Amino acid sequence: MGENLPEGGFGLYLHWPFCQAKCPYCDFNSHVAANIDQARWLRAYEAEIDRIAAETGPRLLRSIFFGGGTPSLMAPETVAAILDRVRLRWPMANDIEITLEANPTSVEAGKFRAFQAAGVNRLSMGVQALNDMDLRALGRMHSAEEAVQAFDIAREIFDRVSFDLIYARQGQSAADWRRELQQALEMAVDHLSLYQLTIEPETVFGRRHAAGKLPNLPDEDAAIDMWEVTQEICDAAGLRSYEVSNHARQGAESQHNLIYWRCGDYAGIGPGAHGRLTSSAGRAATEALRAPGAWLEAVETQGSGEVPRETLSRDDQLSEFLLMGLRLREGVSLDRLTRLGGARLNRPISELEAEGWLSQTEGRLAVTVTGRPVLEAILRRLLTD
Amino acid sequence: MTDLSHIRNFSIVAHIDHGKSTLADRLIQLTGTVAERDMKAQLLDSMDIERERGITIKANSVRIEYPAKDGQTYILNLIDTPGHVDFGYEVSRSMRAVEGSLLVVDATQGVEAQTLANVYQAIDADHEIVPVLNKIDLPAAEPERVKAQIEDVIGIDASHAIPISAKTGLGIPDVLEAIVTQLPPPKGDRDAPLKAMLVDSWYDSYLGVVVLIRVMDGVIRKGERIKMMKTGAVYGIDKLAVLKPQMVDIAELGPGEIGIFTGSIKQVRDTRVGDTITHEKRGCAVALPGFKPSIPVVFCGLFPVDANEFEDLRDAIEKLALNDASFTYEMETSAALGFGFRCGFLGLLHLEVVRDRLEREYDIDLITTAPSVVYQIYMRDGTLRELHNPADMPDLTLVDHIEEPRIKATILVPDEYLGDVLKLCQDRRGIQEDLTYAGSRAMVVYDLPLNEVVFDFYDRLKSVTKGYASFDYHLTGYRQDNLVKMQVLVNDEPVDALSMMVHRDRAESRGRQMVEKLKELIPRHMFKIPIQAAIGGKVIARETLSALRKDVTAKCYGGDATRKRKLLDKQKAGKKKMRQFGKVEIPQEAFINALKMDS
DSSP: OGGGSOTTOEEEEEEEOEESSOOTTOOSSOEEOSOOOHHHHHHHHHHHHHHHHHHHOSOOEEEEEEEESOGGGSOHHHHHHHHHHHHHHSOEEEEEEEEEEEOOOHHHHTTHHHHHHHTOOEEEEEEEOSSHHHHHHTTOSSOHHHHHHHHHHHHHHOSEEEEEEEESOTTOOHHHHHHHHHHHHHHOOSEEEEEEOOOOTTSHHHHHHHTTOSOOOOOHHHHHHHHHHHHHHHHHTTOOEEETTEEEOTTOSOHHHHHHHTTOEEEEESTTOEEEEEETTEEEEEEBOSSHHHHHHHHHHHSOOBOOOEEEOHHHHHHHHHHHHTTBTTOEEHHHHHHTTGGGGHHHHHHHHHTTSEEEETTEEEEOTTTGGGHHHHHHHHHOO | OOOGGGEEEEEEEEOTTSSHHHHHHHHHHHTTSSOGGGOOTTTTOOSHHHHHHTOOOSOEEEEEEEEOTTSOEEEEEEEEOOOSGGGHHHHHHHHHTOSEEEEEEETTTOOOHHHHHHHHHHHHTTOEEEEEEEOTTSTTOOHHHHHHHIIIIIOSOOTTOEEOBTTTTBTHHHHHHHHHHHSOOOOOOTTSOOEEEEEEEEEETTTEEEEEEEEEESOEETTOEEEETTTOOEEEOOEEEEESSSEEEOSEEOTTOEEEEEOSOOOGGGOOTTOEEEESSSOOSSOOTTOOOOOOOEEEEEEESSGGGHHHHHHHHHHHHHTOTTOEEEEEEETTTEEEEEEEESSHHHHHHHHHHHHHHSOOOEEEOOOEEOEEEEETTSOEEEESOGGGOOOGGGEEEEEEEEEEEEEEEEGGGHHHHHHHHHHTTOEEEEEEEETTEEEEEEEEEHHHHHHHHHHHHHHHTTTOOEEEEEEEEEEEOOEEEEEEEETTEEOGGGOEEEEHHHHHHHHHHHHHHHHHHSOOOSSOEEEEEEETTEEEEEEEEOOOOOOOOSOOOTTHHHHHHHHHHHHHHHGGGEEEETTEEEEHHHHHHHHOTTO
């Protein structure tokens, strides 16, 4: 069975759908709830772990990721119990990466040591901005100072700590961003996620934007300037981008996220979680019910929180392979591309190469430095003809 | 059969909204022609488009029996004529079928340009004209001023004008009485060979083609065989009826009478407005004068938005054409828009009506290319070509000169807007022919190129006069001018659907307008795209659409793969609605918007 499994490894994603407050830019599956029965949720996660493990058999697990929502709101005991159950069902790699997303508030920082004791070995913190005014505009509950303090605590406890920043915020200039990023790099350990603010339609920002009430957003020219500042400063600091928005020292890349981009397999557990599972029957896209209550009830009464699966055709797999893989600096393997039927893309690939958007080296196809900011246009050329 | 002295035939001349249809409704109502429960507004306008727009496109007729004050009962035949310049020929035929007209003028508005054009048609047809002042019940009514205006502008005696309110019914009995006392009875010889005029025809799904006629001489009876003198076709009369306005069978129609017949005529196309109908045997020797075949003056391309609907469009156009002899079509292919039809129309309203009917009655979304007039291209070899489509413009080195159709436009406008109207006409290469005042309104007459009018003249006129101007025109002939074909190039590739004929002096501004608009409409690509307007090889306007700089999605993790894949699948499907010009993809929406007539 091993040779049928896709390259890219196997990981587990766990979705905790609750937040203290909904951020106005976020379109993730997150909900604000007052009383959460953690014991009941734990039982549901355990049941789902059992169900998926029965399906996959004992595959070597390379990473676990607690995402959300705000998983740092979970009781550390819940995290510990989940990890115990996972350990029971799948063999773990010696260097398994176990990441938990955390808000940088003092309350949550108080739980960091307990998360570490539960088995978490990497923390990803949603810092988002380093000035209070912008944090408030982004609807964040923490102050910049609080974030810095929480981060210091995290650094002492975890070997691997990353944090997120959002740029191209309202009223932000490239010079503002340069200063802020430099400050961030002084804090940073070995990994940073730097996202351009995206106005998603189904969010508070999306509605405000549509109503013309989100003024002073940087335009495309300003955004590209900030993108270039980002590349320049991070390269100089030794935190080169390995993916569109992710920067790391060599070897410090997020193993979990690499599974997505390398089109590996991942089990998705929790409300709205997506998974990709390959078996002798083919490759399936799994998706769980989005609403937390509905998911919980389905797990409890029907023995599964999933919605009907979608089997991915070879074309679907080819699309995903490219739309995920070309986000990586390393690009995609030409061998795998060929196996997925990539030969039919030879014409657009060679055109895009000739125009300087794509390049091939050492058996891999990757987007060039100039191509990276216009990846979606490149993908359209590749995949919509 | 009714004695000639007891028949009155008339039409109603009015500007749109001045109350023609309401007056007709009242006449029908007051004489009990239609039972109260069957009354509905605009009784004589049967098409949805007619009712909605408040216009009349097809002629219609109603026969009213009226017991007059002299104790005699009269037959009054009203022919409801189209009121628009596009249908000028049809109007002239309807006018020849009656002996008098009611000139209805809104007492709050006064005489408008369209009233003028139609009243001159009535005068040309030697009508007796009875002025009627409508909306007299409104506080804004100024009957004396409007009477004076009728006398000044039209030159007929308005002292006995009948004040009415078609809405309330005030004065309607006076109108009926005036029809009998002031309009002449028709003339005609019952014993002469049959001579009837084909006033209009239409398709009825139960009866087939229905032909509206006015008998001049002789008698037509059910079961007889008749001949159309122009087409030579012979038909048997299956049904003979008068319209009240529903059909009521009648055994015969004699001189002065108006009615309809059916006779296994397959297509409206087989009937010609203005043709003379006589008996197959013992027919009349000379046809009625004034017959003209209809000639389209405005052309445009009609393309289905969805290329898969081409066959549906073909069916729809063929069906529509069966019932509209004045509408012409031929297949056209465009690199930009795919397969479609080049269609000819009597004018802009006709174009809009046909397009609306195709979209509505046949449920096809259409792209309409910029309307173009018919140019006469005089070639160096002495031949003459008619150009219906700028895309077919011959090589300039072979062209000696080009002539374009001119019109005589009459515009009535309150004097505070006169300056703007003169400027608009001047900008459109107009030559002023006349400028007179009637009260506080000015009447200007301009000689204008038709192609400047088909573009967006109407809309501009409406906007500079806040809707207070009225406008009418008729074709006067062809004249040579400095005309050129302007091409649009996107990334150096010509886009055929956007080519147009323009006057050389107007080319820069039109070209600039077009390239600026396209710059907004074409999505950015990975490279910069020059958008140019050019005459021959010479670029007259240029914009550059800058290259896309950043579109990469910031976040894309496990949960996003499905969403992004489906988005790409959707874009792939959407690509069918893109047109490829070299390396540039232009969404069909961009053409639709670039070609919008109000552009």
